[in-house]
Amino acid sequence: MSGQHVVHAHEEPQSFLRRYIFSTDHKVIGIQYYLTAMVMALVGGTLAMLIRLQLGWPEAKWPLLAKLFPRGMSGGVMNPDFYLALITMHGTLMIFFVVSLGLVSGFGNYLLPLHIGARDMAFPFLNMLSYWTVVPACVIMLASFFVEGGAAASGWTAYPPLSAVEQAVPGSGLGQTLWILGMALFIASFTMGGLNFVTTILNERTRGMSMMRLPLFIWTLLIASILGLLAFPPLTAAAILLLFDRHGGTSFFLPSGLYFGERVLPHSGGSPLLWQHLFWFLGHPEVYVLILPALGIALDLLPPFTRKPIFGYRLTVYSLIAIGVLSMIVWGHHMFVSGMNPYVGEFFAIGTLAITIPSAIIGFNLIASLWGARLQLRTPALFALGSIAFFGTGGFGGIFLGNATSDIQLHDTYFVVGHFHFMIGGVTLLALFGGTYYWFPKMFGRMMNERLGKIHFWVTFVAFYAVFLTQHFLGIGGMPRRYYAFSKFEFLAPIRDLNEFISLAAFVLGAAQLVFLFNFFWSLFRGARAEQNPWRATTLEWVAPTPPPHGNWGETTPEVHRWPYDYSVPGAPEDFTPQTVPPTVVEVTR
């Protein structure tokens, strides 16, 4: 026994700093990512509330807010520059610093080695470095609110000339430079993480864990990481060029004849369209970097609560790969109105509509997985089902936007805002929540409160539809995005009430997340103690001790004998057969 203790002490760093702060343990890093994402979500969510406050009551005065934001809301009325900074930073934070960090880096780091039976990531030091590169990125992004001119205001897409001419709007100054710097650090961090994910999945699987026995979440992580690794570098290139346009006097993205004040700017010959192409070459695959792991979680959360295998495993894997490939060649559908040869537009439209085929296959597989199920509506299952519902609703809107003919009508309206919030906002967040309720017992050894979880789900689900489905109709009615106020447009007068309704629903949506936060921290200390395998699930993480020690497994890593979805195998004594059960005990179905 004492010998074991010596080994233990030798392996796991004992100092607080090496154990919890600069740890190379994938589980600590995963939780660090998750909590960082939670902090960023609080900021991003607050920004959303301020945006809705402005859109719901554009001319109202809020004296209290004037005290909180003396510059942005001087006199209690939001000024337009502040509004632009809000929407820019809301998008940037939510996409890169909440969903990417929480869903991909957070759950990815925590679960990947556990799911495949590894002791850690392939490169643990690189993993630590990756986290500690994203921390300064977060700090820089948040700090940009407090510099002269405020945070970046050119949208999360940072289109030039707004992002390239320092004098364009107040946020185009130091705020924009910090935005580029923060993104550069984020990309560096994500590259290190992606590198680690791909290598670990391909090379660190335990005995018997063939590729076709991987849980689908791991497949989605693999494809998402490859997409990120291929799509982020061109944006890095574009960001370097943008930096030189801003500070080096070059003209990559700036055309001639730009005026500022009384002065003609010295740039000439650049093309703002070039930025858009390079940006969306990342921007579109990034959508899949976020949504594929979300679907992976939804796919993996179903079997424990339907007590039956996932439907169409192989076809789902092939569809995920097809989505990955297609997502690299459809970026142009974000630019149908930017000036594009109609034939090129046709190419992008066909590619986009082709993506609906593998997406629909996955959607149908999800629904077919429910057929004949003994459905147990626990909180994680509710969130997984909600995620599928959002995927269907959002995907339906996508058909209209992927088609150039209808997109030209709907472009830059709230139809687009509603659509992408369902996809990269709704599907991903519900999966993130579902994953939290499901893996919380593994991460912290306690169960989250079921009643609060259900309240959280239903309020979120209904309020989300109230906000973002309604926005589709505003878009059809012609309400443009990014505008600071709509009170001056006569044709939008009939939908003013709808905007108030959306704002109220958005506040309810925001309040529901406070229930989640309370549940999370309350359960951390007061939740019921979790069993080793509370959901009676089959995947490897439930075989590891709870919470898993440094190195995850006992003397040897587990050996895998079957695929991860052996539920209700005929003849098996239990309705779940963990992946480690040998074929001599229960027949191997796959």
Added chain:
Amino acid sequence: MREVLDVKAHVEDVRIWGDFRMPPSEDGRRDGCDGGSDRGERLPIPSARLGLWIFLGTVTMLFAGFTSAYLVRQAGSDWQPIPRPPILWVNTGVLLLSSFLLEIGRRRASPRRWGAGATFLGVLFLLGQLLVWRALRAQGVYLPTNPHSSFFYILTGVHGAHVVGGIIALLSGLVLAGRDVSEERLSHRLSLCATYWHFVGGVWLYLLCVLFLF
């Protein structure tokens, strides 16, 4: 019935796993060398090398991004080719020679001398590139002068940053060589450095073609 009991026993086993302590690390692969006994399914390539190839893939995409920007911008009406300083050819020769030395070191599994030579030539290449910048400046060709000069400075700069990364990797390898480490680990490290170094040399040839041939 016996089978039923077996499953129950197995499930019990699984629960008991919680009492196990962390075992001694068998797979000491933290420095990229693959040892390890209880390794499972994997590709026939060590993790460090696989990671390196994936990284080279992302760097390729970085330069692909620059290339597409270059091609689009080149079509602009204000594009004027800049003169090609002759010293570029000398630099190219130096970098290729450096790659050559490293390859000899890898084949002969004698990292120290050949690695040091390659590193020295790498530094020489960087100094040569600075001379190129100086020569262009002397001719009045600056970063914002025209799009071709902008691309020239930025692409050589970004490539130079990758060369600096390679030199740091080589130097850390040489430091390792000075210590008492196994020859196997050393040659593994040298082999990884050589792959990266050849890649950086290849990128340089590619950039030369993009900047001055098309």
